[in-house]
Structures are given as structure tokens and as C-alpha cells.
Amino acid sequence: MLNANALKQKIQKAVVFGFLSLSGFTVVSPSLAVSLDFSTWDKSGDVVAVPNQATLTNAVADGSDDFNNYNVSSSNPTYISDLETFLALNLGDLGLDATEGSAINRALNVLAGDVFSFDYSFLTYDTVSSDRAFVTISNSIIPLTGSSPFSYTFATSGIYNIGIGIVDVDDTAGSSILSLTNASLTNPNAQPVPEPLTTLSSILASGFAVFLRRRYNTSKQPN
16 A cells, blocks of 8 residues: 555646646647638639649730740630629729739638738739739729738628739730739637647546545545
8 A cells, every 4th residue: 555655746746747738728729720722713814823822924825925925824814804704893893904814713701800811922024004913802802012911801701702813904915923822711819729638638637636635535544
């Protein structure tokens, strides 16, 4: 039979182990960000997409609109009216001066507070008129300029049609390239969720401590 000191030491070890397990339980956080796979998005025009990257241009396949051929997929850009239909926009929404372009889109089921984000680089080689890059969220059109992270926070839950694209303006000569990476959907308000194994270890440690304490109390009783 264990003496009182040995039992006391085992109780202390069990209690320490229980607190350490409980500490793991309280600091565990879920993965709050979900990566979005560009290769699963619908495509229109000159687009190449892999899971973490997409490249869109408004360059024609034969390279006749540039001194260099910036086309990436061997597909031509889409006529503007067809591109607006592809993005579920009204005719003229991308601008009456837009002529052709390329885009990707998909529907996202989001919660209020979700943040849609990605990194992008927009390079234009059109020195005559200013080509445009943009994001569409349902019927809203948000311009993209330069190179920087993009983010949008959804105020209400629902299913939103998300599009990202590039268009020629006033002409079909001169082209531009839009590069996208690291798309994700994040909810910063999500609550931490305990891991099942960590919770189980805390319960077992606490139970073992109670068992040893009872053994200790019993051993102290007079015979």
C-alpha cells in the first residue's frame, strides 16, 4: 500500500497534469481562415487558374494587340456584353467604354462578419487608354488599382456571387495582366472550439486526481 507522502505526491502530479491539459483546452483555436481554390472558379476569356493562383489578361491569343504576346491561355478575351452576363451584371455595368475582358467567378455562402480577401498585382501595358481591373460582389463593382491586398467584409449572411476581372477600355489594343494569389474567407468573430482529445485528457486527469485523493484520505483514517 502507498504511504501518505507517496499518495500526496501522486495527487500533486495529477493536479498539475490536469491544469496543463486544461490550459491546452482553453487556448486551442480553430482554423478561422478557409483557403479558396481558384481552379474551381468558373472562367471566361484569357484565364489560367491553379489552386492558389490565377492570372487574367485582356490579350488576344495571336498577340496582335501587343508587341509582345501577353496571352496566357490561348483563349481570346470575352466580348463585354457576354462578360457582364457571365458575371450576372446588367449590360453596361462594367462601363460603356469597356470593350472586352476576362473574369472568374463563383458563389460564396458567407456569414455576417466573414472577410473575403486575396493579394493581387495589376500591370497595364496599355499606354493609350487605361484598362481596368475589378471585383464584383453581387451587383457592386469595386476597382482594383496597383498591387495590394484586397479585403471585403460581409455585413449580412447569404449567398453572394463573387467575380474578379479585367477589361479593355475604349479599344482592343494594348493589354494588361491581373495576377491573384492567397484567396481566403475568414471569420474573425469565430469562437475557439476545444479539441476532443484535449478535453478527454482533462477529464481523465481530473478523475484520476479525485481517485488518488480519496485513496489518500482513506489511508489517513485510523484503523
